Amino acid sequence: MSDVLLQVDRVAKRFGGVQAVKSLSFELHRGEILGLLGPNGAGKTTAFNMIAGFIGPDAGRIALEGRDITGQRPWDVCKAGLARTFQLSRPFGGMSARENLVVGALVKTNDRQRSRDKADELLDFLGMSALADVDADNLTAFERRKIELGRALSTDPSLLLMDEVVAGATPQEAMTMVGLIQRVRDRGVTVLIIEHVMKVIMSLSDRVIVMHLGELIADGVPADVVSQPNVLQAYFGDDYVEAGA
Amino acid sequence: MDTYVLTYAAFNGLMVGAMLGGIALGLSLIFGVLRIVNFAHGSFLMLAMYFAFWMQKLGGIDPYLSVLIAAPLMFVLGYFVQCFVIGPLIRRERALVVEPISALLLTAGVYILIDNLALMAFGPNVRSTPSLVQVTSLMVAGFPLNTFRVVAAIAALAMAAGVSLWLARTDMGRAIRATAQNRDAAAMSGVDVPFVYNVTFGLGCAMVGVMGCLIAPFIPITPQVGLSFGIKSFIVVVLGGIGSIAGSLVGGIVIGLFESVASQFVATPTASIFSLGLFILILLVRPQGLMGRK
Amino acid sequence: MTPRFNFLAITSLLLACIALPLVLHDEFLIHSVIMVLYFGYLASSWNLMCGYVGQISFGHSVFSGVGGYASVLLLTGMGWSPWLGALVGGIAAAVLSVAIGYPTMRLRGPYFALTTIAFAEIIRIWFENTDVVFGIQLKGAEGLSVPLIGTSWAKFQFESKVPYYYIILGMLVVVMTITWLMERSRLGVCLKAIRGDRDAAESLGINPTRYTLTALAMSAFMTALGGSFYAQFIRFINPERNMGTELSIDMALMSIIGGQGTVFGPLIGALFLAPLAEITRTYLGGQFAGLHLALYGLVLIVAVLYLPKGLLHPLRQVARRAFAKLRGGDAKGPQLPVPAVLPVQGDAK
Numbered sequence: 033m034s035d036v037l038l039q040v041d042r043v044a045k046r047f048g049g050v051q052a053v054k055s056l057s058f059e060l061h062r063g064e065i066l067g068l069l070g071p072n073g074a075g076k077t078t079a080f081n082m083i084a085g086f087i088g089p090d091a092g093r094i095a096l097e098g099r100d101i102t103g104q105r106p107w108d109v110c111k112a113g114l115a116r117t118f119q120l121s122r123p124f125g126g127m128s129a130r131e132n133l134v135v136g137a138l139v140k141t142n143d144r145q146r147s148r149d150k151a152d153e154l155l156d157f158l159g160m161s162a163l164a165d166v167d168a169d170n171l172t173a174f175e176r177r178k179i180e181l182g183r184a185l186s187t188d189p190s191l192l193l194m195d196e197v198v199a200g201a202t203p204q205e206a207m208t209m210v211g212l213i214q215r216v217r218d219r220g221v222t223v224l225i226i227e228h229v230m231k232v233i234m235s236l237s238d239r240v241i242v243m244h245l246g247e248l249i250a251d252g253v254p255a256d257v258v259s260q261p262n263v264l265q266a267y268f269g270d271d272y273v274e275a276g277a
Numbered sequence: 278m279d280t281y282v283l284t285y286a287a288f289n290g291l292m293v294g295a296m297l298g299g300i301a302l303g304l305s306l307i308f309g310v311l312r313i314v315n316f317a318h319g320s321f322l323m324l325a326m327y328f329a330f331w332m333q334k335l336g337g338i339d340p341y342l343s344v345l346i347a348a349p350l351m352f353v354l355g356y357f358v359q360c361f362v363i364g365p366l367i368r369r370e371r372a373l374v375v376e377p378i379s380a381l382l383l384t385a386g387v388y389i390l391i392d393n394l395a396l397m398a399f400g401p402n403v404r405s406t407p408s409l410v411q412v413t414s415l416m417v418a419g420f421p422l423n424t425f426r427v428v429a430a431i432a433a434l435a436m437a438a439g440v441s442l443w444l445a446r447t448d449m450g451r452a453i454r455a456t457a458q459n460r461d462a463a464a465m466s467g468v469d470v471p472f473v474y475n476v477t478f479g480l481g482c483a484m485v486g487v488m489g490c491l492i493a494p495f496i497p498i499t500p501q502v503g504l505s506f507g508i509k510s511f512i513v514v515v516l517g518g519i520g521s522i523a524g525s526l527v528g529g530i531v532i533g534l535f536e537s538v539a540s541q542f543v544a545t546p547t548a549s550i551f552s553l554g555l556f557i558l559i560l561l562v563r564p565q566g567l568m569g570r571k
Numbered sequence: 572m573t574p575r576f577n578f579l580a581i582t583s584l585l586l587a588c589i590a591l592p593l594v595l596h597d598e599f600l601i602h603s604v605i606m607v608l609y610f611g612y613l614a615s616s617w618n619l620m621c622g623y624v625g626q627i628s629f630g631h632s633v634f635s636g637v638g639g640y641a642s643v644l645l646l647t648g649m650g651w652s653p654w655l656g657a658l659v660g661g662i663a664a665a666v667l668s669v670a671i672g673y674p675t676m677r678l679r680g681p682y683f684a685l686t687t688i689a690f691a692e693i694i695r696i697w698f699e700n701t702d703v704v705f706g707i708q709l710k711g712a713e714g715l716s717v718p719l720i721g722t723s724w725a726k727f728q729f730e731s732k733v734p735y736y737y738i739i740l741g742m743l744v745v746v747m748t749i750t751w752l753m754e755r756s757r758l759g760v761c762l763k764a765i766r767g768d769r770d771a772a773e774s775l776g777i778n779p780t781r782y783t784l785t786a787l788a789m790s791a792f793m794t795a796l797g798g799s800f801y802a803q804f805i806r807f808i809n810p811e812r813n814m815g816t817e818l819s820i821d822m823a824l825m826s827i828i829g830g831q832g833t834v835f836g837p838l839i840g841a842l843f844l845a846p847l848a849e850i851t852r853t854y855l856g857g858q859f860a861g862l863h864l865a866l867y868g869l870v871l872i873v874a875v876l877y878l879p880k881g882l883l884h885p886l887r888q889v890a891r892r893a894f895a896k897l898r899g900g901d902a903k904g905p906q907l908p909v910p911a912v913l914p915v916q917g918d919a920k
Contacts, residue, residue: 084774110776118774124767135764138757139776187776314681365876378627378680382827383875389820390868396861500861508692511685546700553689553696560682561674 037062037191037222038083043092045078052078054246056092060191065213065223067237067254071267074243076226077119077195083224084116084193085109096191110139115189119196121176123168123183130155130164132179136186147186154182158212174205181212185221192216194225198232210236230258242266285420286537292422292430294533298526299433300488300506301513302440303481309520310457310477313363313380319507320391321482325351325489326498327399330406339409341428344490348483355482359475362387367474388507396500408494425495432491434526436484441522453477457520512556518565576894588740592733601732605804607845608739613797613818614825614837615746620790621823622831623759624783625766626676627684629819630691631794634664636698636814638795639802643715644707646803653727657799661792668791669784676783691819698810714809717802727803735804742800743838746793750834753789758782766832794822817864824867828874830881839882844870 038060045053053075060066070076081087083094085106094102096112104112115136123132130151137147155161158178163171168179177197184192194213198206210232217223227233233240233254240257242250244266250257257263304318325347329340338346366383414421444450455463456473464470496502509532517528532552539548595601617631641660645651651659675686699712709715722728729735753759761782764772769779802808812818821844829840844867851863878885 086770086773105778106770106773107776107778110774116774118771122768122771124764124771126767127763131760135760135772135777136775138760142757183771183775314685362872362876369876378625378684379875379879381627381681381684383872385820386868386871386875388868389871390865393861393865393868397865508688515685544700546696550693550696553693557675557686557689560678560686564678564682 035061037097038224039093039095040079040083041093041095043079043082043089043094045075045082045087045090047078051246053082053089056243056246056248058241058248058251060222060224062190062222063217063220064238065217065225065236067233067240068224068226068243069228069233069240069257069263070243073245074266075246076243079243080116080193080195080224080226083109084114110187110189113188113190114193115184115187115191116193117177117180117184117195117197119199121173121180123171123176123179125167125169127168128165129160129168129171129175129179132168133182133186136183137188139187150186154185157185157215158182174201174208177201177209178212181209181216185216189221191222191224194223194227196226196228198227198229203231206232234258283538283541286541287534288417288420288422289426290534290537291530292426292533293537294530295430295433295526296426296488296492296529297506297509297513297533298517298529299429299436300485300492301510301517301525301529302433302437302522303484304510305514305517305520305522305525306440306484307478307481308514310453311359311363311367311474313367313384314511315481316381316384316507317358317388317391318481318485318510319503319505320388320395321351321355321503322485322489322506323395323498323500323503324354324391325486326406326493326496326502327395327404328486329490329493330404330498333406340406340490340493341408341410343493344487347486347490351486351489352479352483354479356475356479358387358482359478363478364471364474368471388503392500392503395503399500401500404498406493406498410494423495425492429488429491429495433488433529436487437522437526440480440484444522449473449476509552512552515556515559515564585744589737592736598732601736603846603849605732605736605739606849607841608736608743609797609801609804610821610825610845611838611841612739612743612746612800613794613822614829614841615743615750616790616793616797617822618790618826618831618833618837619746619750619753619793620783620786622826622833622836623753623762623766624786625832626680626783627823627827628687629684629816629823630687630689631790631822632814632816632818633691633694634668634791634794635798635801635818636695636808636810637664637667638798639808639813640698640709640715641795642799643717643802643808646717647715648707652725653799653803654725657796660799661795664791664795664798665788668787672784672787673780676780676787688816688819691814691816695810695814695816698814712810714807714812717806717808719806728806735800739800739804742796747834747838749789749793753786754834758785762786821867824871828870828878828881830883833881833883836881836883839886843882 036059040056040058043053043056044051056075056079068076068080078087082089085101085104085108088103092102093100096109096114099112101109101112101114123129124135127135130148133151133154134147137150141147141150152161152164155164158181160175160178160182163175168176171179181194181197197213198209201209206229213223213225213236225233225236237254239252240250240254241248242257242263244262249266250260250263300322303321304315307313307315307318328347328350329343332338332343332346333340363380363383366379408425410424412424415424415427416422417427444454452463452468452473453476455466455468456470456477460470463473513525513528513532515528516531517526518524535555536548536552539551543551591604592601595604613635617628620626621628621631638657638660641663642653642656645656645659646653671687671690675683678686698709701709702711703709720726720728722730724734761772761777764775764777765779765782772779798813802813825840825844826837827840828844829838830836847866848863851866874881
């Protein structure tokens with residue numbers, strides 16, 4: 033088994049007159065948690081959506097576990113072993129928490145009982161066993177986020193893409209989520225996470241990459257990257273860097 | 278094919294097209310602002326036509342004069358329909374997530390109700406409303422054109438221009454355009470969105486009311502006439518672009534020209550099939566139409 | 572209401588339906604009941620796709636028309652038994668539905684509905700204006716009749732109306748059973764997910780096109796069988812009646828008002844609306860042509876505004892409350908959903 037789980041090679045995307053992603057290349061190693069940073073408009077979400085199959089890249093190649101998934105639709109990408117969460121948690125209303133998790137589990141197995149068991153196991157992992165039969169519409173915002181995570185995990189992915197999982201969460205909830213993600217990694221799932229909240233990125237990521245205006249401008253350990261001048265400049269502009277220098 | 282006949286067909290097509298565009302204006306506006314598909318659009322047209330008929334029959338009032346009464350009446354009708362029938366749905370939609378199909382079903386219900394009430398009240402027989410205007414055809418560039426069609430076409434253009442100006446220059450017009458672009462932002466800027474909705478719907482109905490009176494002299498009036506024009510209006514709006522006034526006219530003219538010229542070569546049902554086919558094609562390939570925004 | 576109660580209730584209802592012709596001898600009344608069941612069947616077939624996928628089709632009658640024409644033409648032209656003809660019609664309708672559905676499924680709600688109307692109109696106009704095609708007599712708007720060819724089950728013609736009653740009753744039971752099974756199957760779960768959130772469903776490995784087209788094909792097939800039944804029962808078919816917009820709207824309305832996306836909803840809608848139409852048409856039709864439709868429109872408006880989930884939902888609530896009272900407030904029943912404001916464990920404080 034190769035150490036490289038995800039390989040993104042010179043991927044690019046243009047929307048009308050805007051080159052959202054220029055020529056993005058990076059690797060994701062098995063078992064690591066990679067943070068994807070960058071100011072708004074950097075192209076993070078576009079890159080994210082290209083990897084997840086919601087947008088087709090104009091150029092470049094994306095490979096998951098050596099298999100080419102460039103331009104594949106989301107459901108095929110999921111079957112290849114990639115799962116994602118959405119920025120705005122959207123669990124299936126009208127279905128209970130457990131039923132929400134069963135949907136994804138059915139992808140890999142046709143067995144009803146096995147998918148139910150898997151759903152229950154995930155509910156336990158999320159600490160939501162007591163809410164198994166509650167309609168997803170009646171869950172709190174943070175509970176919905178956890179269901180979002182659980183749903184992605186129910187498809188048995190090798191790679192999990194997470195898009196701003198702690199937006200709108202209290203500091204306490206954010207820390208709970210951080211703990212969950214670490215345990216997700218312990219279960220053998222590699223994680224790529226877009227996040228703005230520094231505390232979360234610093235405590236979670238093994239490595240971070242920073243995008244700015246569609247390009248990668250930094251790649252390394254969090255402590256190093258966040259103090260790099262070009263990263264500071266991307267976020268805060270030239271004046272700040274000059275003042276701080 | 279004879280050039281004279283073809284050119285004549287083209288002229289007719291232009292006029293009919295402008296008329297269709299005028300009829301579809303209200304639909305386009307309502308869709309652009311309220312984002313609902315008004316299935317009952319044709320029904321309001323039908324009501325206006327019957328109104329012109331009864332004004333003539335009972336009061337001897339010429340349809341062209343009835344326009345002045347019909348417009349405000351239809352405005353009020355539209356205002357109330359929006360206020361009491363559609364409004365509650367939109368209010369509910371903000372609180373919970375309701376499928377946008379509900380608005381379609383609701384207006385479909387309104388259409389079914391109005392069309393059949395008309396059927397019950399007026400009977401299925403065809404009515405006609407002669408106008409006092411005696412000159413039945415004008416000579417334009419050597420072609421005898423039906424006066425009523427010319428008037429309807431010109432009126433449609435005038436109405437489109439007038440409404441465009443009104444939307445651009447007045448405060449209410451600006452409020453309507455703002456709501457069309459972004460409902461929440463408009464609300465936060467102090468626009469009374471429910472009121473804007475009511476006014477827009479009223480305006481849409483008023484416009485279709487004007488057209489109804491204007492076409493009464495030359496279109497046979499039955500309870501079913503609303504449905505066929507309603508469907509045509511949908512085709513026009515989809516073709517020309519939702520929420521675009523110019524688009525509505527352009528779409529109308531394209532359809533009018535197309536059907537008029539096509540009828541010279543194929544039978545009318547086939548022309549209808551082609552129009553419907555064009556409609557489907559546009560929806561699949563270029564849903565924003567020729568000039569639409571979204 | 573426990574599953575066992577449901578089972579008993581349904582079984583007794585079914586037995587009552589089976590026994591009905593033994594008590595009811597008036598052929599006219601049996602005809603009316605057959606029509607109600609027929610509408611219930613059509614509404615249920617419509618619901619198979621539209622209720623569960625959440626896309627409203629206003630052109631479904633085209634499938635019933637295809638089914639009807641197929642069975643009539645195969646019977647009069649080739650002597651095929653209507654049973655076989657219905658099957659052929661069903662397959663043809665399924666194929667047609669996929670051809671139409673494939674490019675249009677991704678359109679959003681209202682646009683999809685408009686497209687179905689456009690497609691249905693195109694096909695209906697073509698049928699109405701075509702007398703002969705490939706040597707086959709269609710007779711356009713005039714329609715085709717089914718000649719009397721003697722009574723037998725194979726020929727789908729009988730002395731009395733009672734066998735037709737049992738056939739449509741059987742078909743209704745079958746379509747509702749299929750709906751019930753579908754709900755619980757992988758297809759049903761996926762459709763529910765797609766309906767809930769299409770993007771999320773895609774990200775979970777569900778290809779929306781595959782599942783929605785499957786549901787559509789099933790729905791079209793069943794609708795076509797209904798069309799065949801009607802054509803053979805009335806022994807007449809023409810584009811306006813069997814393929815018209817009115818029939819499409821009826822099917823959709825009954826399912827929506829009864830409660831789309833449920834097993835019994837469409838039947839309840841039909842039980843409510845079809846007799847309404849029959850009564851108004853029979854007793855008031857002369858003076859007030861169109862009254863029953865005006866009432867439909869009114870009912871639709873009221874339903875959309877006040878009963879968005881259809882009649883089934885409040886009926887269920889009423890039944891549940893009545894049942895709870897009968898059981899003396901037994902705690903062992905379905906619970907109301909847990910309100911979001913209750914403190915729940917599992918969240919860090």
